[in-house]
Amino acid sequence: MRYVAAYLLAVLGGNNSPTAKNIKKILDSVGIDADNDRINKVINELSGKDVDDVVNSGLAKLTCVPAGGALTAPPAASPAAGGAAPAEEKKEEEKKEESEESDEDMGFGLFD
Template sequence: MRYVAAYLLAALGGKDNPSSADIEKILSSVGIEADGERLKKVIGELNGKNLEDLISKGREKLASMPAGGAVAAAAPAGGAAPAAAGGSPAKEEKKPEKKEESESEDDDMGFGLFD
């Protein structure tokens, strides 16, 4: 993901077909050491293509994916049963849990999942 992002940044900066040196420069500016194989793959897949068309096609594909709405619809049905039976729903006091994030999560802002 970071290689694609660096490629897009180079393209936004005016490079029609960013080179591996352009991408390495962007990645090194934020402390990331570039992997030659991944770099070649990204450049090979994206060079010479219209990035705006690729992004719009990707959006269309994402729009056609299910968002998991069925799970959310099942939850209210289970919670409504006590009220329908004449009882009052139990009031639960929920305390927000404090989650401590590790430094590694902060470093890559969650984008490390796509490496």
């Protein structure tokens, strides 16, 4: 994916047919060691094609992919016994914060 992204960045920068050197330069700028075989594969697959057409054909394929969004949050429980509810809420908030933190870094970066 990083090689395709670098290719697309080169095209967005005005280079309609990026070379391996162009892609390596982009990847090196963010500290990624480029693999020549992968770069050449991306260049061979996309050479002679209009990037806008390739992206639009990919978007058409995504129309059948479910996007989710049907989940709703459960309603907040009302405290039955006045004193116990705040302690339970604190525990739930701490659990939520921990899960949010662990989701932030899922073990990979944009260009890994």
